[in-house]
Amino acid sequence: MIRQMQGQDVDAVAMLEQEIFSNPWSKKSFQDALQSEYTVYFVAEEEMGIIGYCGVWLSAETGDLCNMAVLPSCRRQGIGRRLLEKAIHSAIGRGAEEIFLEVRESNQAAFALYEKFGFQKTGIRKGYYRAPTEDAIVMRYGIAGR
16 A cells, blocks of 8 residues: 555654665654655555655655665565655646656666656766765656646
């Protein structure tokens, strides 16, 4: 089930973030994001609990996909696709005309998912990621005119 993230989800989301990312957001970062009127977060939940999440920050007509993760044992089941779809639809509903994201250059699975959704590579941010240092591919999804 994909649903909007709530306050009681923050602990599970922060734990998942710690498990997946080498430079994870803190629990407080998620709490702050959830309190903002300019963000929307979704979680994927099954009987076992939270298995994925996705967040978008909105500013004027632009969205920034800032977090997205799926528990490694639950990948390749369409969960990331459903989270991304929900985030895009929500951003459109809140007036976004384009969505940007950064993805590790080595994360070919995520890159392929974003391409399937129509995101296009627009540039590179050199040394954007830490632990290990790696370039980020910047991608853009244009909503206007679709």
